[in-house]
Amino acid sequence: MNIWQDDASRDLMSLGGRLALLARGEGSHVWDADGTRYLDFLGGIAVNCLGHAHPVFVDAVSTQAATLSHISNYFASAAQLELAARLKRLAGTGERGRVFLANSGGEANEMAIKLARLHGNPTGRTTILVVDGAFHGRTMGALSLTPKPAYREPFEPALPGIRTVQHSIESLEAAFDDTVAAMIVEPIQGEAGVVSHPDGFLQRARELATAHGALLILDEVQTGAGRTGEWFAFQREGIVPDAVTMAKSIAGGFPLGAMITFGDASDLFYPGTHNSTFGGNPLASATANAVLGFIEEQDLLANVNARGAQLREGVSGLPLVTGTRGAGLLVGITLAVPVAGAVRAAAQRRGLIVNAPTDDVIRIAPAYTIGDAEIAEFLDLFGASLAEVAATTAPTATTEAQK
Known part of the structure; x- marks a missing residue:
């Protein structure tokens, strides 16, 4: 356990695990106290609509x-x-x-x-x-x-x-x-x-x-x-x-x-x-x-619609993905088997922040300002995370769930 986790256990109410000690953010990225960079596609649970430290904010x-x-x-x-x-x-x-x-x-x-x-x-x-x-x-x-x-x-x-x-x-x-x-x-x-x-x-x-x-x-x-x-x-x-x-x-x-x-x-x-x-x-x-x-x-609602459609198309065909739900940049990615928690953890190890609200859904809610670069980075990291989890998932279970 890191020192900060010891501090959290000692001083904070025990109401759920804290995944990292974040130190700063810029745009769609955050850095933890050790300098590790993450692509933030959860946005503080659909809060940081302009990303982190936006000049307007x-x-x-x-x-x-x-x-x-x-x-x-x-x-x-x-x-x-x-x-x-x-x-x-x-x-x-x-x-x-x-x-x-x-x-x-x-x-x-x-x-x-x-x-x-x-x-x-x-x-x-x-x-x-x-x-x-x-x-x-x-x-x-x-x-x-x-x-x-x-x-x-x-x-x-x-x-x-x-x-x-x-x-x-x-x-x-x-x-x-x-x-x-x-x-x-x-x-x-x-x-x-x-x-x-x-x-x-x-x-x-x-x-x-x-x-x-x-x-x-x-x-x-x-x-x-x-x-x-x-x-x-x-x-x-x-x-x-x-x-x-x-x-x-x-x-x-x-x-x-x-x-x-x-x-x-x-x-x-x-x-x-x-x-x-x-x-x-x-x-x-x-x-x-x-x-x-x-x-x-800035007509960012047009970007919300366009980037939401781009993300839905981008995740189609990735390992374990059976479909998407939601609208705009509130997207639920449905999985063939209940391994959303493992996918979230694998994504974080690769530097991607997403959320698993249920066992078979990954939720993303990125900033309204995302563009091609952020989406390409997301698809690369998310695809690799899915592939890692898929490789450890029982083939018979995966095949049965996809029928």
């Missing part, structure tokens, strides 16, 4: 920190107001839309639960629908929306009134009734292995929510801020939610979350029902404005 943080960094929620700042207006425009809320700025995706989803309660409680509606395989965060409320037993069971009892829907329109239709206050759903389930819903699922959810007087709240913590090639994944579906939560890429690596409401849902909160000391502070808001502004000015 660095300038925004340093400039704002030199003037005004934190003022509490008793005051407003120009950066906060600019960001709220920007998010309304990008989401297409119209004039009635409203924005709350938080610190994380989990906090944004906590507010979404409160939105559902404010909507449903006056009429006795207490049910919130979620989808099997969902991940909405680690805080107690968000965890209650997350059906995975390994995450929830140590902390039960969870919030009451949560009902799980399966990945089918039939299950969706059976679940909706007049006790439902809201449905909270990820357009693409990142932690489940970059899983999309069946065709028409989200459109039918919108129809059913409207018919039953419920809210449709979309968790776009991972898919928002351009990750799928649109500003929000719901824009790919041609629907309008009642609210959307976001975080991760919104500020390119600075901690920030948000909830955006549409239409009548914008009138549910009133003074005293929610707030946050750090939420929407000038430093986070200014950084988000700079990052989102740069994405827009």
Whole structure:
């Protein structure tokens, strides 16, 4: 064990293995404390949309920190107001839309639960629908929306009134009734292995929510801020939610979350029902404005779509790969056998950072700025990692899984 691992074991909560002690980053690469270079195709789990130490990010943080960094929620700042207006425009809320700025995706989803309660409680509606395989965060409320037993069971009892829907329109239709206050759903389930819903699922959810007087709240913590090639994944579906939560890429690596409401849902909160000391502070808001502004000015969403397609084509035919899932630069690479953990470890040994959210899926979420050079390096390192693992995988198991 390295000295830093001894320090981590002694001083940090034991909540999961830390794979390396990273010291610095530039663009799509990071270096550990020993000087080893890695190609980062996880991006801090879909956070570092401009890569590491991008000049726009660095300038925004340093400039704002030199003037005004934190003022509490008793005051407003120009950066906060600019960001709220920007998010309304990008989401297409119209004039009635409203924005709350938080610190994380989990906090944004906590507010979404409160939105559902404010909507449903006056009429006795207490049910919130979620989808099997969902991940909405680690805080107690968000965890209650997350059906995975390994995450929830140590902390039960969870919030009451949560009902799980399966990945089918039939299950969706059976679940909706007049006790439902809201449905909270990820357009693409990142932690489940970059899983999309069946065709028409989200459109039918919108129809059913409207018919039953419920809210449709979309968790776009991972898919928002351009990750799928649109500003929000719901824009790919041609629907309008009642609210959307976001975080991760919104500020390119600075901690920030948000909830955006549409239409009548914008009138549910009133003074005293929610707030946050750090939420929407000038430093986070200014950084988000700079990052989102740069994405827009440089038309990086076009690059997200083009490079996502290039990556999907590039991994096709590599050892063990059976297909891809996702959209834009949120890509799940499915494997013929459950060896994703071994592939991730082999990739890191070669200097490539990827993620294994499930046993048979590798997830990648690189910077929106990647080009031919980064993709060529990724395919070389990833292909070699797959070949290494394939060589140690039982041939009969591999052949059977590929049938």
